[in-house]
Amino acid sequence: MPVLDRQNDVFVLDLGGGENRVDRDWVTAVDAALEEVEEAEGPRALVTTGRGRFYSNGLDLDRLSAHEEERHEFTVRVHGLFARLLCLPVITVAAVQGHAFGAGAIFSLAHDFRVMRADRGYWCLPEAGMGMPFPRGMAALVQARLAPRIAREAMLTSRRYGGAEAEAAHIADRAVAEDAVRGTALEIAAAHAAKAGDALGTTKARMFPGVLAALRDVGTAQG
Amino acid sequence: MPVLDRQNDVFVLDLGGGENRVDRDWVTAVDAALEEVEEAEGPRALVTTGRGRFYSNGLDLDRLSAHEEERHEFTVRVHGLFARLLCLPVITVAAVQGHAFGAGAIFSLAHDFRVMRADRGYWCLPEAGMGMPFPRGMAALVQARLAPRIAREAMLTSRRYGGAEAEAAHIADRAVAEDAVRGTALEIAAAHAAKAGDALGTTKARMFPGVLAALRDVGTAQG
């Protein structure tokens, strides 16, 4: 389960050492961690990272299809989590040390910056290859972060981007050696910790009004 | 006139061997072809291409100005055609073997991918140079496909992009030798034929809600 730690001005959220699936317990834990970061005061920033092969392998589709009655509530909560992260009032950096797939990949995009491992691990939106449509809010979030041609390629072809490819496509800001992923993310976060505060959260919310509306409308008729 | 053919999983729409002007008969024929592709089942994709010097030379302005009474109905139909193509539930590839101008260039942008001939032929939006404003839906479509600086340059300066320049600007995904244009487009299409289906169409519609609304509003007071 995700665990929040603090190293000087940088909160580090360990997403787990397994597949780190975006399921109910994981969402609850990450949401609580984001709330703690939000409510802290003074200079601070956030790095999220996993341990081992996966950053996050996305939704637990088997469980979702076995529990149809939870699906709506869960979908609302996932979208709410991504909205909260997108406009968190601190600089956020995803240290993508392993695979990031589907909702895990989109979760990484909700951060301000992404650092990937260069030599192994894929960033991928497998939905098109699995015959699944993107929810509106998730589509809007992907498109708000990536250049039009990259959003199109990633969303329509389910291309798997290795670290260097993700850097070239500006999906990742940096692709570095395995042992430098976390350190690079910490450096970026620490460099901008002094910018934390309500003004930063307000600016982020004003940059992405359409994305936030789409993420928050998922529970309504418009979603 | 446009003619639809099928090669294994790939539909090939031949746009014609002349200037392939976007006029009433051409729009009717292309629209019928898109409907046939939509209604087919199973793995499939679409390649459009012309023969000879032109992919499509755009609107027939002489005819339009001679038949003012048709203009509104025609404008609605062209916008509807572009909206249908933009969210067609199969992967679409424009094999731009010759000039693509004005509405012909925008038609190519409504495809998911574009392959251009590298050594001859221009992609160009001549409207600004001719003193014509872009309709809202067409402006939105161009901007949804291109990086901000490229949309700005293409729309405001009427620059003519050769194939290599179009590739560098990411207007085209690939610029290749004349005899490889069609084959490259067929390869891309075939590689993604298995992704055809309602989910893909839904994702495309969710990626471009604003563009689709602007294209479909052309017949109303808002347009």
Next chain:
Amino acid sequence: MPVLDRQNDVFVLDLGGGENRVDRDWVTAVDAALEEVEEAEGPRALVTTGRGRFYSNGLDLDRLSAHEEERHEFTVRVHGLFARLLCLPVITVAAVQGHAFGAGAIFSLAHDFRVMRADRGYWCLPEAGMGMPFPRGMAALVQARLAPRIAREAMLTSRRYGGAEAEAAHIADRAVAEDAVRGTALEIAAAHAAKAGDALGTTKARMFPGVLAALRDVGTAQG
């Protein structure tokens, strides 16, 4: 104070030889100059430039905080000026010969093209570093001009871009030697003077409906 001059088909707006702060008198003078360019007829284009170390050093925050009662009216006028420039019916080129900070940097983005001095001078949005949120309309304008990753970096980290860096990030279209800034801008402007006219203004307004709405809503409850 800003002074408008004309060299053949190109209007040159001299923004001043000091810090060229975006204050009441400066806004009044620039607005009057834009109106004169709008109302002129025939082929024409606009170049804006400063003299000395600054293109424009942005808002005069000391004065604003000393005159709270003027702030709302002034904010409306600045946003209106940027909206007017964004859809001016002539091609506009910012010859950024010195520093462009904050509102001065955003003012440069409201032009169709930007030429920067390569070796000295920074383009920077210092708001995040000063704990100030961006107004909605200003955020929308920055995002309409820059690639998503550049808008994010510029707005959230307050990075100072030198000319060559700004060119690489496509904030500037060209970075050239000091003595070539003005001449390069004049060349670009003159090359497109023939495109001036209502159609060009209409196209610009149709390209940026959301930005214009956000800029113009600043005086209302929605802003």
